[in-house]
Amino acid sequence: MQTHLLSTQPSLLSRFIAELRDKDVQTDPMRFRRNLQRIGEIFAYEISKTMTSAVIEVPTPLGVATERVPDEEVVVASVLRAGLPLHDGVLSFFDRASNAFVSAYRKYTLTDEFNIHIEYIASPNLDGKTLILCDPMLATGSSIELVYNALLTKGHPAHVHIVSVVASQAGVDYVQQMLSDAPVTLWLGVVDEELNAKAYIVPGLGDAGDLAYGKKVD
Ligand SMILES: O=P(O)(O)OC[C@H]1O[C@H](OP(=O)(O)OP(=O)(O)O)[C@H](O)[C@@H]1O
Ligand SMILES: O=c1cc[nH]c(=O)[nH]1
Numbered sequence: 001m002q003t004h005l006l007s008t009q010p011s012l013l014s015r016f017i018a019e020l021r022d023k024d025v026q027t028d029p030m031r032f033r034r035n036l037q038r039i040g041e042i043f044a045y046e047i048s049k050t051m052t053s054a055v056i057e058v059p060t061p062l063g064v065a066t067e068r069v070p071d072e073e074v075v076v077a078s079v080l081r082a083g084l085p086l087h088d089g090v091l092s093f094f095d096r097a098s099n100a101f102v103s104a105y106r107k108y109t110l111t112d113e114f115n116i117h118i119e120y121i122a123s124p125n126l127d128g129k130t131l132i133l134c135d136p137m138l139a140t141g142s143s144i145e146l147v148y149n150a151l152l153t154k155g156h157p158a159h160v161h162i163v164s165v166v167a168s169q170a171g172v173d174y175v176q177q178m179l180s181d182a183p184v185t186l187w188l189g190v191v192d193e194e195l196n197a198k199a200y201i202v203p204g205l206g207d208a209g210d211l212a213y214g215k216k217v218d
């Protein structure tokens, strides 16, 4: 499994992540969603550079041009809810892609422990496809593990790109160990050191689903 950390050099990506994290900017949910979309576009562009390509001929008003373009069959998948704006950004660049959606959420017990629940999955056949799996937060890694395994019941992708904007080191270690031999590339925005007692990333950004779409009741 390969891992790419995109924030190793300063770029607009770090500006967008800084805005996602900033509790004052977070009061504007539209900007929060828009920044996740913009980050999705950046990841899509970076992923496209790693794909196989084919030469196509393009008729212009003055002649015929040739262009080498990525030619993999892409399925963009996201984990509800927080994955949706990131999905939207990736899809705006891979605009010919098919799409898959999986629900996963933390159900807390009275003692602050939680289980991840998957109740919904809608996916095309994934055999031979390039699957781009979007979830902005990689905390313990439990959600992505369950979602990855749930999606594999829909076929065997040729390659899987997992995209996460803010990850914890523990989550990265967990996914790398779980998928060490799988045809998977992990794409990360930033990696934070800590997870708190509720398994939230510190400093992180808070609850991405709530920030994008509002608080939910249990
Ligand atoms: O790595 P983990 O420890 O599993 O945590 C990460 C998960 O937590 C968030 O979803 P959440 O459960 O908050 O659902 P939401 O998007 O509906 O808010 C996030 O979008 C991930 O799916
Ligand atoms: O820090 C975290 C961990 C899980 N889910 C989030 O939205 N944020």
Ligand SMILES: [Mg+2]
Binding pocket: 082, 207, 208, 209, 210
């Ligand atoms: Mg949430």
